Amino acid sequence: MIVDSHQHLWTADYAWLAEPALTRIRRDYGVEDLRRNLRAAGVDRTVLVEAARGDNAETTEFLALAAATDEIAGVVGWASLTDPDLAGTLAAHRAGPGGHLLVGIRDQVQGQPDDHLDRADVRAGLRTVADAGLVNELVVRVEQLPAVARAAAALPDGRFVLDHLGKPRIAAGAAGLDQWRTLVAPVAACRNVVAKLSGLVTEADPAGWTVDDLRPFVASAVELFGPDRLMFGSDWPVCELAATYGQVRDALSEILGGSPDDIFGTTAISTYRLEIE
Structure with a gap:
């Protein structure tokens, strides 16, 4: 059972797609x-992740869609x-069509100040999500990783x-690797954090990345998190800015020497508590 822990669906009218670079x-x-x-x-299965529309209606739509789509095993809503x-918002989603497939919540933290996760109201929100039995999914910039570590430690x-x-600067090579390793190590030390091997081709040089560009970042992630706290994610269709779905999967398999059961399936199933037959 191979599970893609991170894919999106969207329509061409999503506001953020208006940027010329995203044509x-x-x-x-x-x-x-x-x-x-x-x-x-x-x-075999995927986790559908909110696509930065930034409204509750998207989550409602995605849950209903997932209920009608066997391949989608869970939804991380906005x-x-x-x-x-x-x-109340979470309860309403769970009461609607496909509500049982809500497995996590993701706000767009990457667009906020570096210390956003330190705010008392944001921490209260993280607690509410956790109390609902859901995953707190974090899309952040590399500079925000210290705040991620503090938030995870405060909510063990x-x-x-x-x-x-955590969006390492892969295109920066060794300097990007050194910066990211320093900042992500305290996050990895929090045993309640699982990381996704996703979105890497677009953090490299989209026009000319190689497997070797990704290799030290993936190897470091395996070292720091361990394979039992890592998940394969395609980040499709964002990945199409740099690679096809198949190229992303093949690159990760080449680096890892195959498709380890944990990274390619069981970690996602256990982290999101997916019900897969």
Whole structure:
């Protein structure tokens, strides 16, 4: 059972796709596009992650879609961590179609100041998500990793997922590796944090990345987190800015010497508590 822990769906009218650099992926991506890529790559199930539309309606739509799509085993929906009625918002999602497939919540922390996760209202939101039995999914910039470590340490009974290894500057080579290793090591020391081997090709040189560019970052992640706290994620269709779905999967398999069961399946199943037959 191979699980892709990180894929998106969207329509061409998402506001952030208006950037000129994103023309290549400015189109509708739907379930049939997903299925075609999964079949070609030999992937069985996925986790559908919010796609930065930034409204609760997207989560409602994704849950209903997941309920009708066998390949989608769980949804990480969007919600504002500072929503004063976050508990009610989560309860409403769970009461709707596909609500049982809600496995995590992701706010767009990467667009906030470096210390955003230190704010009392944000910490309260993280607690609400954890108390609901859901994963706190974090998409952050590398500079925000110290705040991730502090938040995870302050909520030891919560489950955290770090997207894209915390966005290391892969294109910067050795300097990017040194900076990221220093900042991610305290995060990895928190046993309640699982990291995704995802989004790496777009943090490298999108026009000319190689497997060797990614290799030291993946090797360091295995060293720091261990394979039991790492998950394969395609970050499709964002990855199409730099690579096809198959190229992302193949690159990771080449670096890891195969498709280890934990990284390619069981870690995602246990972290998100996916119900897969």
